[in-house]
Amino acid sequence: MRQSNSDDAEKLHLDAVKSEEAISQPYAKDDIFIDENSLQDKGMVCVRDNGRRYRINDEFRAIKHKLLNNAFGPGAEVHTNGNLIMVSSANPNEGKTFSAVNLALILSLEKNKSVLLVDADVLKPSVSKTLDIESRAGLIDYLNGDVSSVDSIIYNTTVPNLRIMPSGESHHLSYELLASDKMLGLAQELANRYTDRIVIFDCPPILGVIETISLSKLVGQVVIVVEHNKTKMSLVQRAVSQLDSRLAIGFIVNKSVNTKLSQYGYGYGYGYG
Ligand SMILES: Nc1ncnc2c1ncn2[C@@H]1O[C@H](COP(=O)(O)OP(=O)(O)O)[C@@H](O)[C@H]1O
Ligand SMILES: [Mg+2]
Numbered sequence: 309m310r311q312s313n314s315d316d317a318e319k320l321h322l323d324a325v326k327s328e329e330a331i332s333q334p335y336a337k338d339d340i341f342i343d344e345n346s347l348q349d350k351g352m353v354c355v356r357d358n359g360r361r362y363r364i365n366d367e368f369r370a371i372k373h374k375l376l377n378n379a380f381g382p383g384a385e386v387h388t389n390g391n392l393i394m395v396s397s398a399n400p401n402e403g404k405t406f407s408a409v410n411l412a413l414i415l416s417l418e419k420n421k422s423v424l425l426v427d428a429d430v431l432k433p434s435v436s437k438t439l440d441i442e443s444r445a446g447l448i449d450y451l452n453g454d455v456s457s458v459d460s461i462i463y464n465t466t467v468p469n470l471r472i473m474p475s476g477e478s479h480h481l482s483y484e485l486l487a488s489d490k491m492l493g494l495a496q497e498l499a500n501r502y503t504d505r506i507v508i509f510d511c512p513p514i515l516g517v518i519e520t521i522s523l524s525k526l527v528g529q530v531v532i533v534v535e536h537n538k539t540k541m542s543l544v545q546r547a548v549s550q551l552d553s554r555l556a557i558g559f560i561v562n563k564s565v566n567t568k569l570s571q572y573g574y575g576y577g578y579g580y581g
Pocket of ligand 2: 404405406429432433434510
């Protein structure tokens with residue numbers, strides 16, 4: 309008998325908890341060091357089990373279940389490349405990178421899955437800055453032919469199950485490269501080579517960057533970050549109207565202030581575009 313959705317969610321949750329309890333594994337010399345304490349200081353998702361419970365983990369865990377369902381669960385039947393997830397927003401500075409990094413961190417706790425975080429906001433790359441890691445060859449270097457193998461721009465990190473593809477050297481045609489056939493080939497390779505892998509693309513905004521729409525054609529899911537009390541609904545609607553109707557589209561309401569805790573909080577809505 310098929311499990312119900314809530315059973316699936318519960319099992320995924322238990323898997324995540326088990327994984328959070330896992331003993332840390334040894335690292336290789338070239339792994340990118342991620343300073344988990346500094347991430348915690350910034351109020352980001354905590355990947356270490358230190359006996360404490362974090363609200364941000366709970367919030368992103370809820371989002372994670374929806375994404376996993378579309379990538380590997382029942383939703384995967386209707387969403388081609390559901391394991392490729394684009395994070396974008398209508399405008400700049402709404403919290404795309406903040407959300408993409410938190411999603412990658414929470415997904416890295418999932419047992420039997422690996423996460424690749426791709427910095428695809430090539431004109432304003434900020435994954436490396438947010439994670440305090442030095443720049444290395446990445447996506448643009450591969451797309452413009454300076455680097456020939458995909459493997460050499462995918463770096464292991466000291467967070468188990470988390471890999472990173474940095475944006476690489478900025479190029480005057482960076483945006484155009486995102487819409488190239490080579491990018492299409494790369495997306496197909498990432499979607500199909502490892503069936504247990506989930507890929508998060510931290511993308512440029514949708515409005516005014518036509519290449520973001522090209523990128524959306526390569527993925528199965530889009531997460532749109534909306535800055536609470538700032539982004540006009542009409543702009544969000546305009547952004548969504550440019551996306552293909554086959555995509556699973558979710559929304560993260562970012563920077564919604566919870567007055568009681570006086571902290572940023574998240575809300576998440578979900579629907580088909
Ligand atoms: N929920 C949040 N809590 C605290 N700071 C946030 C939050 N969301 C975004 N920020 C901060 O706001 C700024 C813009 O966010 P960022 O993720 O870089 O936006 P984008 O990638 O959409 O341009 C950054 O300094 C980031 O650290
Ligand atoms: Mg960004």
